[in-house]
Amino acid sequence: MKYYAIIVAGGSGNRMQTETPKQFLLLNNLPVLMHTVKAFALSDSQPKILIVLNQEQHNYWARLCEEFNFRIPHQVIAGGTERFHSVKNAIDSIEEESFVAIHDAVRPLISKTLIDSCFNKAVELGNVIAAVQSSDSVRMLRADKTSALKRNEIYLVQTPQTFSLPVLKEAYRQEFNNSFTDDASVVESIGYEINIIEGERNNIKITYPIDLELAELLLKK
Numbered sequence: 001m002k003y004y005a006i007i008v009a010g011g012s013g014n015r016m017q018t019e020t021p022k023q024f025l026l027l028n029n030l031p032v033l034m035h036t037v038k039a040f041a042l043s044d045s046q047p048k049i050l051i052v053l054n055q056e057q058h059n060y061w062a063r064l065c066e067e068f069n070f071r072i073p074h075q076v077i078a079g080g081t082e083r084f085h086s087v088k089n090a091i092d093s094i095e096e097e098s099f100v101a102i103h104d105a106v107r108p109l110i111s112k113t114l115i116d117s118c119f120n121k122a123v124e125l126g127n128v129i130a131a132v133q134s135s136d137s138v139r140m141l142r143a144d145k146t147s148a149l150k151r152n153e154i155y156l157v158q159t160p161q162t163f164s165l166p167v168l169k170e171a172y173r174q175e176f177n178n179s180f181t182d183d184a185s186v187v188e189s190i191g192y193e194i195n196i197i198e199g200e201r202n203n204i205k206i207t208y209p210i211d212l213e214l215a216e217l218l219l220k221k
């Protein structure tokens with residue numbers, strides 16, 4: 001079986017509020033994105049790695065690779081306006097029959113075990129996404145009123161999100177709409193059921209400044 005990993009790193013990191021986009025910030029003296037790519041390169045599945053970067057950052061990334069002597073083979077793909085368009089650009093570049101894991105560059109603590117489990121489960125079931133259950137109680141806000149939800153029915157979705165290539169190609173032929181917050185929502189909208197695999201509590205998405213501090217602590221443990 002052929003495997004691909006699409007690492008999406010084409011965002012601008014508005015919520016992080018740093019001049020340097022968060023995927024390039026240093027985490028334990030190595031850019032966040034390099035931690036993420038390393039995890040995939042260390043996995044048994046040995047996927048071909050596609051890194052999606054805003055066109056304006058391609059030279060910057062090349063310089064970082066030199067500076068950090070980063071030699072993991074990968075292909076760089078141009079990013080798009082939304083995460084959806086960045087993923088689509090990468091999917092369009094894949095031609096051989098394969099399973100494709102899509103992963104946020106800003107989830108650098110992913111383990112190689114979870115990466116391999118996602119590929120294996122996707123081959124068995126057709127698709128799989130990593131998710132964890134909420135440890136907090138959960139409420140829904142509707143028409144100015146909140147109501148409790150059954151938290152054992154709620155999953156917090158992570159990446160990797162792994163699919164067979166034909167399904168991804170079919171799903172990403174659609175126009176973008178705002179309800180597409182991840183790859184599973186895109187694939188589900190054309191009628192596929194999505195399977196869940198237990199994610200990892202450490203697999204945090206670096207979104208706000210506190211997340212980078214947390215990631216530093218988690219790496220040291």
Ligand SMILES: Nc1ccn([C@@H]2O[C@H](COP(=O)(O)OP(=O)(O)OP(=O)(O)O)[C@@H](O)[C@H]2O)c(=O)n1
Binds near residue numbers: 080
């Ligand atoms: N046009 C975009 C937008 C996002 N991403 C990537 O998708 C992942 C998850 O997105 P998010 O955490 O929202 O990153 P940003 O869009 O950079 O952050 P913000 O929403 O705070 O601006 C990140 O690795 C980000 O680089 C991407 O490849 N292309």
Ligand SMILES: C[C@](O)(CO)[C@H](O)COP(=O)(O)O
Binds near residue numbers: 104181
């Ligand atoms: C794909 C994702 O990480 C799953 O939790 C999430 O939906 C990305 O959301 P963001 O607002 O683009 O960070």
